[in-house]
Amino acid sequence: MISVVGAAIVRHGCVLAARRSYPAAEAGRWEFPGGKVDADEAPESALAREITEELGCTVEVVRWLPGTSAGSDRGRGFELRVAVCALVADEPSGIEHDALRWLGPEELDAVDWLEPDRPFLPELREFLLDGEDLPGGNVGGAVRIGSTVRRPTGPWTPAVHALLAHLAEAGLPAVPRVHGIDARGREVLDYLPGRVIDVNAEMLTEAQLASLGGWLRTLHAAASGFDDDGPWRFFGVDAPTLITHNDVAPYNVTFDGDQVAGVFDWDLAGPSHPACDLGHTAWTAIPLFRPIPEAEAARRLRIFADAYGTDPFTVLDAVRPRVQLAIDGIREAVRRGNQGMINLAAQGEPERTERALAGFLARWDAIRDLL
Structure with missing residues (x-):
């Protein structure tokens, strides 16, 4: 033989x-x-x-x-x-x-x-079906299989898929299409090629920052006509005015050069308002969680705000409540046994964010004066 x-x-x-x-x-x-x-x-x-x-x-x-x-x-x-x-x-x-x-x-x-x-x-x-683990994101569980990404689902998944379909129909670029549920019960989405920027090690270019601000404005315009009762996974804000991504941050974005190429991890989508998105994106992308020089923080805030079409004071004032919302939301989700948030807790959250927020608040007056 x-x-x-x-x-x-x-x-x-x-x-x-x-x-x-x-x-x-x-x-x-x-x-x-x-x-x-x-x-x-x-x-x-x-x-x-x-x-x-x-x-x-x-x-x-x-x-x-x-x-x-x-x-x-x-x-x-x-x-x-x-x-x-x-x-x-x-x-x-x-x-x-x-x-x-x-x-x-x-x-x-x-x-x-x-x-x-x-x-x-x-x-x-x-x-x-085990796929290839993907970088980016913050809660884990996403794998690549060919031109698709497979992610765990939850009670919020049908509403998220309806939102993605609405945004695709509205012509919003850089949004994954939904291809159903696979044999392991995971959602199947487009794989969005491009580069994920690790803002712990490097900074977004000014052009990337502007592209992100412009894309966020387009998202809010496209989402303004969408409504769904959920259930949603997002922790929730007072007096929501639209349903949006709620976690537009460099770890959830791919870039093609200086342009936004893809925005993924939509599982935290839900009722919110534009300022909430602006505060979170500024916190993670300026990035205000890092102790960069106050003059640089102010300059980059103006670039981001101009690209979105608002004033930098609106963005700066939105940061603290959005970060506190995340801190409180992570603790509550861990208490409820949410595995994604438990993964974050294993990485030192939300205590790490609390320390970063305290540092930001110590620099807040100086940044505001420079605006």
């Missing part, structure tokens, strides 16, 4: 399928690329060698899928093992196959697999 190995090459929660061009009996059907293990050759070494020969790229084994399957190739019997592999270098190319496709977990049955490969599909589907 010949020993054969196949590579389930996984990237962004999708697996690479290769279409055979020969022999005639197998042409047009799909397989995990790979080949025969030579005498005295380790399976991992054989797999790396075969993938380099067939696809012109380099992979490494992450784990072997359980079990084996049997088949025959031109009259010779073989035993197949399949390994989940990570792509290390170079893009796969169809050197020995006439087509390559990246398939997500819901697409595995869309191609005609060779019989020996089929027994590995159920286990592989579960592995693909």
Whole structure:
């Protein structure tokens, strides 16, 4: 019995399928690329060698899928093992196959697999559904699978999806579309490419700050005609005037150069008012939670406020109540057992924000005078 190995090459929660061009009996059907293990050759070494020969790229084994399957190739019997592999270098190319496709977990049955490969599909589907952890956000749980993001749902999800549909219809850019619920009960949304700026390590450029202010103004205009009783996840504010994102911050935004390319994590959407959004975005994006020089804080506040179309005093005055709302809301959500907020508490919240707010209030008069 010949020993054969196949590579389930996984990237962004999708697996690479290769279409055979020969022999005639197998042409047009799909397989995990790979080949025969030579005498005295380790399976991992054989797999790396075969993938380099067939696809012109380099992979490494992450784990072997359980079990084996049997088949025959031109009259010779073989035993197949399949390994989940990570792509290390170079893009796969169809050197020995006439087509390559990246398939997500819901697409595995869309191609005609060779019989020996089929027994590995159920286990592989579960592995693909784990997805690839995403940076950004603050509460965790989001993974990428191909061109989609999968996130946990809650009682607020139907209302959030209705809001996203309304905003898309209104033509608001940088908003993810909803694609339903997956096999694990997670919402399926567009993956929004771009760069997430870590404002703990660097600053948004002035152009990025202006783009964010302009986008926020467009959001409020688009959301003004939407109404839904929820339930919503947001902690709530007094006298809300519109339903909005409530967490437009650099960790929830991707940029293409200096322009806003995507705004994600809409689970905190709910009844609010524009000043609440402005205060939170200024706190996180100026960023006012960091002890930057007062003159720089004032200058960046003016840039942000001008881009939105308001005065900087309105933005500055909105910061303290919005930050206090977050502090109180996190504590209440932790008390209720909300897992996302429990994740934040494990990172030192809201005590960390309380300390930052105290520092901001010590600088508040100086910043206001400079405006």
